[in-house]
Amino acid sequence: MKQNITLAPPSAEDKEFISRIEREADTSIRLCYQCGKCTAGCPVAFAMDSPPRQIIRYLQLGLVEEVMAADSIWICATCETCSARCPRGVDIASLMDACRREALAAGRITDKKVAVFNEAFLSGVKNFGRTYEAGLLLQHNLKTMQLLKDAELGLPMIKRGKVSILPETIKGRDQVKKIFQRIETMGRE
Numbered sequence: 001m002k003q004n005i006t007l008a009p010p011s012a013e014d015k016e017f018i019s020r021i022e023r024e025a026d027t028s029i030r031l032c033y034q035c036g037k038c039t040a041g042c043p044v045a046f047a048m049d050s051p052p053r054q055i056i057r058y059l060q061l062g063l064v065e066e067v068m069a070a071d072s073i074w075i076c077a078t079c080e081t082c083s084a085r086c087p088r089g090v091d092i093a094s095l096m097d098a099c100r101r102e103a104l105a106a107g108r109i110t111d112k113k114v115a116v117f118n119e120a121f122l123s124g125v126k127n128f129g130r131t132y133e134a135g136l137l138l139q140h141n142l143k144t145m146q147l148l149k150d151a152e153l154g155l156p157m158i159k160r161g162k163v164s165i166l167p168e169t170i171k172g173r174d175q176v177k178k179i180f181q182r183i184e185t186m187g188r189e
């Protein structure tokens with residue numbers, strides 16, 4: 001026998017969450033008609049508990065808790081394939097990013113290693129204007145207690161000059177720093 005499932009309407013807090021991430025991502029979840037092209041093109045959908053189409057559906061239904069608890073927002077590589085494929089112009093990659101920032105701010109991190117990597121990567125870009133691979137690896141391994149992780153790959157790369165031990169900077173480093181400072185100020189407002 002067919003069963004009807006009734007969902008409770010989203011709370012005011014959840015509605016506010018959804019409006020906020022739409023604003024941050026500068027896109028609208030209402031445009032999505034669930035065609036699934038985003039999931040079909042996502043290179044890491046196979047590893048996600050809730051692929052991109054499902055994340056959008058959760059948001060449309062106001063199921064914020066399901067989004068916050070999903071590993072998917074941490075697995076997303078921000079490759080933007082989904083946004084490029086969407087026939088309705090939904091910027092799913094930016095929505096994933098906005099959800100990740102919300103989860104970080106709320107201390108809702110389902111995968112600590114990804115959060116550590118994210119933080120180490122961004123601090124390198126903030127300080128040097130570009131990625132600092134050796135520092136990223138060191139910071140990640142120290143904070144996740146895996147001191148020798150990928151050492152067999154990293155050391156030969158350093159020896160061959162493919163990865164520099166010391167950070168390299170770019171010309172516009174100060175401008176990049178200013179962008180970070182501006183975003184931090186906006187986050188506090």
Ligand code: SF4
Nearest residue numbers: 032034035036038086
């Ligand atoms: S590709 Fe766009 S319209 Fe299709 S399911 Fe994904 S977000 Fe929705």
Ligand code: SF4
Nearest residue numbers: 042076077079080082
């Ligand atoms: S941006 Fe994220 S969700 Fe979209 S296709 Fe890339 S990995 Fe998948």
